[in-house]
Amino acid sequence: xxxxxxxPPLRKSLRSGDYGCQYVAHDSPVHRMGxxxxxxxxxxxxxLAAGVRTPPTLLALVLVTLGYYLAARLTLGDLWRDVRLFLxxxxxxxxxxxxxxxxxxxxxxxxxxxxxxILFYLPGVVFLRxxxxxxxxxxxxxxxxxxxxxxxxxxxxxxxLFFRELEEIGAAQRxxxxxxxxxxxxxxxxxxxxxxxxxxxxxxxxxxxxxxxSRSAEARAFGLFxxxxxxxxxxxxxxxxxxxxxxxxxxxxxVASGACCHKLDxxxxxx
Amino acid sequence: MDRELLKIxxxxxxxxxxxxxxxxxxxxxxxxxxxxxITGNSGCxxxxxxxxxxxxxxxxxxxxxxxxxxxPVSDRWSRAAGFVFQNAESQILCNTVAEExxxxxxxxxxxxxxxxxxxxxxxxxxxxxxQEARNVERFSAGQKQRLTIASVLSMNPKLLILDEPTSQLDxxxxxxxxxxxxxxxxxxxxxxxxxxxxxxxxxxIDRYLVLKRGRLxxxxxxxxxxxxxxxxxxxxxxxxxxxxxPVIDVxxxxxxxxxxxxxxxxxxxxxxxxxxxxLFGSNGAGKSSLLxxxxxxxxxxxxxxxxxxxxxPRPERLPGKVGVLFQNPARQLFAESVREEVAFTLERLGHxxxxxxxxVAEALELCGIGHxxxxxxxTLSFGEQHRVAxxxxxxxxPELLLLDEPFAGLDFPQRLALLDILAQMPVRYxxxxxxxxxxxxxxxxxxxxxxxxxxGSLAEITH
Numbered sequence: 001x002x003x004x005x006x007x008p009p010l011r012k013s014l015r016s017g018d019y020g021c022q023y024v025a026h027d028s029p030v031h032r033m034g035x036x037x038x039x040x041x042x043x044x045x046x047x048l049a050a051g052v053r054t055p056p057t058l059l060a061l062v063l064v065t066l067g068y069y070l071a072a073r074l075t076l077g078d079l080w081r082d083v084r085l086f087l088x089x090x091x092x093x094x095x096x097x098x099x100x101x102x103x104x105x106x107x108x109x110x111x112x113x114x115x116x117x118i119l120f121y122l123p124g125v126v127f128l129r130x131x132x133x134x135x136x137x138x139x140x141x142x143x144x145x146x147x148x149x150x151x152x153x154x155x156x157x158x159x160x161l162f163f164r165e166l167e168e169i170g171a172a173q174r175x176x177x178x179x180x181x182x183x184x185x186x187x188x189x190x191x192x193x194x195x196x197x198x199x200x201x202x203x204x205x206x207x208x209x210x211x212x213x214s215r216s217a218e219a220r221a222f223g224l225f226x227x228x229x230x231x232x233x234x235x236x237x238x239x240x241x242x243x244x245x246x247x248x249x250x251x252x253x254x255v256a257s258g259a260c261c262h263k264l265d266x267x268x269x270x271x
Numbered sequence: 272m273d274r275e276l277l278k279i280x281x282x283x284x285x286x287x288x289x290x291x292x293x294x295x296x297x298x299x300x301x302x303x304x305x306x307x308x309i310t311g312n313s314g315c316x317x318x319x320x321x322x323x324x325x326x327x328x329x330x331x332x333x334x335x336x337x338x339x340x341x342x343p344v345s346d347r348w349s350r351a352a353g354f355v356f357q358n359a360e361s362q363i364l365c366n367t368v369a370e371e372x373x374x375x376x377x378x379x380x381x382x383x384x385x386x387x388x389x390x391x392x393x394x395x396x397x398x399x400x401x402q403e404a405r406n407v408e409r410f411s412a413g414q415k416q417r418l419t420i421a422s423v424l425s426m427n428p429k430l431l432i433l434d435e436p437t438s439q440l441d442x443x444x445x446x447x448x449x450x451x452x453x454x455x456x457x458x459x460x461x462x463x464x465x466x467x468x469x470x471x472x473x474x475x476i477d478r479y480l481v482l483k484r485g486r487l488x489x490x491x492x493x494x495x496x497x498x499x500x501x502x503x504x505x506x507x508x509x510x511x512x513x514x515x516x517p518v519i520d521v522x523x524x525x526x527x528x529x530x531x532x533x534x535x536x537x538x539x540x541x542x543x544x545x546x547x548x549x550l551f552g553s554n555g556a557g558k559s560s561l562l563x564x565x566x567x568x569x570x571x572x573x574x575x576x577x578x579x580x581x582x583x584p585r586p587e588r589l590p591g592k593v594g595v596l597f598q599n600p601a602r603q604l605f606a607e608s609v610r611e612e613v614a615f616t617l618e619r620l621g622h623x624x625x626x627x628x629x630x631v632a633e634a635l636e637l638c639g640i641g642h643x644x645x646x647x648x649x650t651l652s653f654g655e656q657h658r659v660a661x662x663x664x665x666x667x668x669p670e671l672l673l674l675d676e677p678f679a680g681l682d683f684p685q686r687l688a689l690l691d692i693l694a695q696m697p698v699r700y701x702x703x704x705x706x707x708x709x710x711x712x713x714x715x716x717x718x719x720x721x722x723x724x725x726x727g728s729l730a731e732i733t734h
Binding site: 024025160168172178205212216218219227228230231 | 367563589603615616649664
């Protein structure tokens with residue numbers, strides 16, 4: 001009996017995730033690209049985004065980047081969720097350019113700068129949305145140590161969480177009277193609210209989350225060995241027992257490592 | 272269950288700069304296969320003790336002895352103890368279920384084939400088999416909690432440590448967790464958990480260690496002080512019935528999310544001035560979505576919403592009229608002092624400075640935090656921050672107060688105190704109070720009316 005090929009079902013919704021930059025677990029040509037290839041391609045697009053100067057090259061780059069985004073089977077709804085915060089800067093940047101250089105002289109540079117910022121960021125979004133963490137870490141560890149690649153990975157892994165936090169804190173503060181709407185932020189007197197009511201609580205939240213994340217990783221033996229294996233590292237030889245002895249000190253004041261007995265006092269051990 | 276697995280002697284810990292020790296001279300022992308519950312009110316040192324056992328405390332001064340009698344692990348691909356943190360959101364580090372469960376074994380350099388076996392085994396143990404490829408963000412709070420347990424089980428620990436494992440869970444989630452932990456205990460795992468309300472786990476727990484201000488004050492075989500969970504005093508006084516226009520007037524409200532489908536199905540809700548309402552529903556039932564629709568943060572697909580006389584309210588029109596307290600309200604704090612924090616909305620509403628001072632003082636007194644007026648909100652404990660956030664939303668004496676999961680993270684006495692504060696609002700200011708929660712109210716007599724939201728449909732519970 002012939003086995004029918006199972007096609008991924010067509011999505012009916014306009015967006016694939018609950019919030020921006022969220023990993024989307026479906027199949028696409030971009031999903032099938034290696035993490036390293038995506039990194040290189042993304043970097044090329046990013047460098048080009050920084051370099052474009054003329055309307056035709058900008059338009060071409062927009063089309064290429066958009067094509068790359070849509071090739072990942074991401075939708076325009078997803079795109080809106082990913083870039084809407086950057087549209088906010090466009091609302092500020094373009095009028096400021098017009099204010100300084102006049103409408104005729106300021107509108108193109110304003111549009112160009114705003115578009116460049118979005119184009120600079122979009123390849124990273126595609127990477128986040130199409131790359132599993134294990135693939136991302138494997139791709140990164142070829143160029144940097146795995147501890148550093150974990151740091152980079154976790155930093156971007158939690159970007160969606162902070163988008164959600166940003167939205168929720170913003171909602172709570174607007175209900176308390178904070179002036180955070182884009183049209184309210186056009187008035188510089190309200191920028192104080194943006195910092196005090198939104199960015200400050202977000203920073204506090206980020207620090208707290210960073211602490212919790214590092215504890216979570218530490219509790220699961222992260223950093224205990226110089227190397228690590230990977231779930232689907234097919235063909236990759238497992239390290240011989242004893243070949244990679246722990247290089248970092250096992251926490252002596254815990255039972256987590258299986259340490260048999262440890263005395264903490266005798267002149268109060270400082271940890 | 273006779274072999275002693277862990278022995279702690281005279282364990283003390285001081286956080287840097289703290290005048291009192293977080294843990295003071297604690298001595299106890301845990302036998303293999305036992306289930307121990309460390310209990311006590313918020314701030315008593317439960318989490319600190321668990322972190323000390325795991326060696327995860329940073330800074331500060333730790334003294335005492337811990338003896339783990341488990342023979343040194345036979346292979347280096349295991350951990351002796353696994354830790355499940357309170358907040359599953361920040362414990363989950365990877366995108367998919369399989370990656371998350373594999374994270375620990377990968378760090379232990381477990382060979383890939385063995386990782387696959389462990390991932391399957393751990394997911395089977397928590398009832399998540401077959402979900403390996405799923406994105407963790409789509410999981411419910413209960414599923415996330417089970418995933419964090421699986422991510423620890425995959426390191427083959429003998430001792431499982433859980434910090435407030437039910438804090439995010441609804442009734443069903445708690446029952447599922449209880450079944451999983453009972454199964455793990457049957458398999459020989461030793462369990463140590465910290466819980467301020469251990470009642471859901473009572474059938475499982477062999478011994479309770481009661482902490483108070485960092486000291487071990489009691490060891491018990493049965494639930495310590497069960498009387499504390501019974502509401503004290505008379506039923507809260509209700510406001511005089513009001514027959515005017517309803518404060519909440521919702522008719523045929525419908526909401527559809529593209530990813531999850533219909534969240535709210537033709538919801539009708541009418542609440543009069545001064546009523547105390549409890550909206551009960553499990554995780555994902557649509558409570559938060561309903562509150563977001565009421566607050567104008569979500570645009571419903573169908574129906575009409577009128578709040579405090581405002582048709583289709585927008586958030587910018589609500590300050591002063593409607594107060595909303597979201598889950599984890601401490602994250603909205605930003606001011607340099609509690610007084611400034613509470614005065615924020617009043618200043619935005621243009622109240623004169625003298626009047627603002629007296630209103631703020633009254634709100635602080637109502638919430639029992641008058642003595643904290645000059646303190647920086649971010650330096651306070653979780654329970655105190657919660658009260659500051661509450662004082663900030665009730666200071667303008669709103670016509671309506673909406674609270675989403677206000678009991679999360681609070682111990683039982685704090686929950687009762689919160690209900691007491693909220694009971695005074697209708698009587699003092701005629702405020703209508705609506706609490707949405709996945710837990711029963713600590714005092715069931717508090718609510719004038721109760722509603723059940725289930726799969727997007729709302730029904731009034733008649734007693």
